[in-house]
Amino acid sequence: MGILALFTVLGLGLLEVKSILVRTNSAGLPDKCSLQGTARLPAFSVEGDYVIGGVFSIHNSMNTMENNYTTAPESPSCSGRIDPREVRFARAMIFAIEEINNSTELLPDVRLGYQIHDSCASVPVAVHAAFQLSNGQDPVFYGGENCSQSGVVMAVVAESGSTPSISISRIIGSFNIPQVSHYATCACLSDKKQYPTFFRTIPSDQFQADALAKLVKHFGWTWIGAVRSDSDYGNNGMAAFLEVAVREGICVEYSEAFYRTNPRSKIQRVADIIRRSTATVVVAFAAIGEMKILLEELSRDPSPPRQWIGSEAWFTDTDMLSFTSCAGAIGVAIQQSVIPGFRNFLLDLSPSEVAASPVLTEFWEDAFNCTLRKSGDTQKRMCNGQEDIKTLENPYTETSQLRITNMVYKAVYAVAHAIQTARFQKTNFNADKSIRLESEEVLTELKKINFSQNGYHVSFDANGDPVAFYELVNWQKNERGALEPVTVGFYDASLPEGQKFNINRNITWVEGSLEVPVSVCSESCPPGTRKVLQKGKPICCYDCIPCPEGEISNMTDSPDCFLCPREFWPNAEKDACFPKPVEFLSYDEVLGIILEVFSISGACLAIITAVIFFHHRTTPIVRANNSELSFLLLFSLILCFLCSLTFIGAPSEWSCMLRHTAFGITFVLCISCILGKTIVVLMAFKATLPGSNAMKWFGPPQQRMTVMFLTLIQVIICVIWLVVSPPFPVKNLSTYKEKIILECALGSAVGFWAVLGYIGLLAVFCFVLAVLARKLPDNFNEAKMITFSMLIFCAVWITFIPAYVSSPGKFTVAVEIFAILASSFGLILCIFAPKCFIILLRPEKNTKKYLMNKN
Known part of the structure; x- marks a missing residue:
């Protein structure tokens, strides 16, 4: 039976069927195997005990054929110029095989041969070469019951491009012939279900994509352009890069694909997109042929400076260094290497x-x-x-920086080591050269190889890939002004995350700048702002919005602002939280000082009044107005003035309890004295009526008892308040967002309003009695003064309530102090000022006769 009965048309032209093997005799019955068509001669070949195939893109294009379907199509042939670099690759394979043949350690007494074909950088020719490497070159042969010549080559070193490598792998993989590529990097080839016999000595583009994305991320470029070869290499490589780039937060302004055979209008369109773009960084995942055409087009009408990021396929090619507009470009490259004796060869x-x-x-x-x-x-x-x-x-x-050449060298040695191990498994190193090896046996051993050659390790993982290691290369101008690739760092996939990417040398950027170019859609949002995406644009395009009140962002490009802790507040730049300033009515601020002055002045005024009264205690005006209650009232007023000082300063647990209770008790004592004086006036008037003995029921003992009883009630209220739920210091965080108000919480609001209510009740009662006694027929009726004082007192505390409730922060305390001082001054001025005026300035009126004179 024949090796192949079906060929594939791969979309690149009709492939002539050349390799069908048939067995016929004169009677039309099977007799011998013959190769249909003309065998394609290899570019280089040498016979050997075991033959290794090779496929390289020595020419850069294939002749276009027009088939008329009436005659047999011609064999595909190459056109265009020879690629010197690919010739070097082919010669590297020959050098490695000759070196192995001359070795006494690797495959001694065995001679390796080779068949190296030119694929013309095209799929049809690569497929044709794959068929021929599978079938052999003999035009007629007899194979017993089986015509299959599978295994003519032990393995194939191929190819420089991913797309031809895919086509070759699909064909020779059917016969378990291993393929080791030196330059096919498409990540798709790691799929062992589709390409079970494919290996490579160059890393997969999956790693290259990760290296390029980390390179772009490292320099803060979030807005880039992307161009790629419209091939398996470019499309799959760019897809892998974009997948990683999205995870790294990198946005792509445009992503364009083109191929070297596209019309010039297509190349011009891609070049125009690069010229018009706002992204200054361009990632090029392309083969050499495409990059040459694109850069030539860009050089006709130079674009604004662009920072090129290159993939290994074109970045270290010496021909590309002629494009001086790409000075400062940076990209990944296969590790430099040294092959002793290769340059001489x-x-x-x-x-x-x-x-x-x-x-x-x-x-x-x-x-x-x-x-x-x-x-x-x-x-x-x-x-x-x-x-x-x-x-x-x-x-x-050019052998100063052997990179891909070393991949060819390693590929040949990998196959040789697999052949040696397979021979050992089969012959235990029997010197019999006629022992036949099957390619499947070489394939099995190729999966397990692990050796070093010239200091470079060679092994394959489960996907047929080597350990990924790249050099980071920068195009820098030398002393002669010519571009040369300089290694500035590395990417090692075997290292832990965070250590894989390393820059260890200064980089020269586009136009010779030493500063990293900027390529962002939007400038970074400084701390204190947050990013808001622009509608309909990628995530890298945004506006910077200041953080709302009370929120900060403390890093660049923050997506959100966050609230400060409750006791903290943002600074003016909104990039840090600081402790909120604590506010309370302090002794050293202006408002506090003013209130202190009035408080002490009031106390001094009360003391002076007491001194005056004591000095003139025997005079009629002092004696006529119940001097005992007057002194007690003056004492209570001194306490009222001084208790306002307890409201100033930082609240503490004791000061909060003291200020409210002292205020409540002193004011009740004060109002009780006034109430006693008012009752005395009324009783005195009643006592003047015939038959009245009212004064004996409200003499000095009863007056003292009344004051003590009324004050005791307030004391009890205060004690209950302090026991059940006393006032306590608290940090008020709600009145002002930007500061903390340190104040005294009431504890029990019922207790606070009970204290105030009791004072108000006594004041109203006193006011009513004073109003009733204001027109009694004495020349100096104290009830009139009490009426005025109570009127002022009630007016002050009625207006206090809404002012107290609505005043914020420390002004609440100030309102309370103001009410205490205002009512205290009202009492002392209304009740005692007229008497002091008479005592000091009108002594002639300070007589019993004047006081008893009726109107």
């Missing part, structure tokens, strides 16, 4: 050796612009044999 090319190889001939002619073959082309001179490849400066001879 590359330069050891004589004209005769070159002439024996069509590929090397074309490379030589292209490099030296001469021809080794006689032809009608008169534009090129004949090579004279004086051409020296050692003087050549192109990617073929």
Whole structure:
């Protein structure tokens, strides 16, 4: 039976069926196997005991074929220029195989061969090469019961592109032929269900995407542009990058895909988008061919400075360093390496050796612009044999920073180690070279290899991927003004999170700047503000809104503001919380000092009045107005003036209890004395009536008892208040948001209003009695003065209630002190000022005759 009965058209043109094997004889019956079509000659080949296949994109394009479906299509052929870098890759494979053949440790007594094909950087040719590596090159052969030539090659080192590698893997994977790629980085190839025989020595783009995203995040770029190759490499790589970028909070202004074969109008459109964009950073996940075309288009009409971030596919290619507009670019690259003896091998090319190889001939002619073959082309001179490849400066001879070349070198050694282990498993190192190995056996051992070559470790994980390690490379100008890649850091996926990404050298940015360029959609929101997304735009585009009152944000680009703790308040910048200032009526502030002065002045006035009364205690005006109650009243007024001082200062547990109880008791004592004096006036008038003995019922003992009884009631009320729910100091956080009011809570509001109510009740009762006695027929009737004093007293405390309830903070205390002082001054001035006036200024009226004179 034949190896293949079906071929796939991969969307890139009709693939000619070349490799169907059939078995026929003259009678039309199966007899022998023959290869249909013409075998494609490899670019380089050597026979050996075990053959390793190779596929490289030596030419950069394929001839376009037009099929008429009436004749057999021609074999696909390459066109365009030879890629010197790919030639170096192919030569690296040859160098590694020759080095192994000369080794006495790895595969001794066994000679490896190779078949290296040119894929023309196209899928159809790559598929054709895959078929041929699977079938072999013999036009006719007999294979017994089975025509299959699977296993002609032990493994295939291929390919430089992800898309051709995918096509090759799908074909040779059907026959368990392992494929080891040196440059196919698409993360999709890690899927072992689809590509079970695929391995690679270069890391997957999944790691590269993570490295690029961390690079962008590290420098604070949140607004970027993105371009990519419209291929499996570019599309899958960019998809992986964007997935990580979203998690890192990076926004993409545009994401454009293009391919080298697109019309120029498409390339111009991508270039115009880059020119017009506001993002100064551009991430390019592209192959070399696409980047060359794009940068050439941009150089025709230079765009504003752009900071390029490059993927490893193009970033270390020496041809790209000619684009000086990309100075300062930074990207990831495969680790630099050294392959001893490789440079001498590359330069050891004589004209005769070159002439024996069509590929090397074309490379030589292209490099030296001469021809080794006689032809009608008169534009090129004949090579004279004086051409020296050692003087050549192109990617073929550039070995100062071997990166991908080392991946080829490691791939060949990986296959060789797998072959050696497979032979050991099968022959225990029997020297019999005829022992046949199946590619499936090599595949099994390839999964388990673990070795080091030239100091570089080689192993594969379950997905066929190596440990990811990248260098971070910066394009810097050297002393000659030319660009050169300089390693400035690394990304090591084997390290713990947070240590994978490291910058250890100064970076030169776009236009030679030493400052990190800025690429954001919106400037960072400073502390004290929060981000508010702009409608219809990505999350990186926002406005900065100041935090509301009482809230802060203490970091840049804060998404939210948060409330300060209850006893804290934001500073003016709203970026930190500070303890709220504590406010209370203090002794050293203006309002407190004014109230203190009035309080002490009132007390002094009462003392002076008492002194005057004591000095003139024998005079009629003092004796006529119940001197005992007058002195007691003056004493209570002194206490009333002084008790206002207890309301000033920081409230404490004792001061809160003292201020309210002292106020309540002293004022009741004061009103009780006035009430006693009012009753004495009424009783004195009654006593003057014939047959009245009223005064004997309200003499001095009864007066003292009345004052003591009425005061005792207030004392009891205060004691109950203090026992049940006394006043206590409290921090008032609700009146003002920005400060704390330290005040005395009432404890029991019922107790407070009971104290006030009792004072008010006595004052009203006293006022009523004074009104009744105001027109008694004495020349100096004290009841009139009591009436005025009680009128002032009641007016003050009636207006006190709404003022007390509505006054905020320390002004509540000030209102209470003002009411105490105002009512105290009203009492002392109305009751005692007229008497002092007569005593001091009108002594002629301070006589019994004058006082007894009727109106």
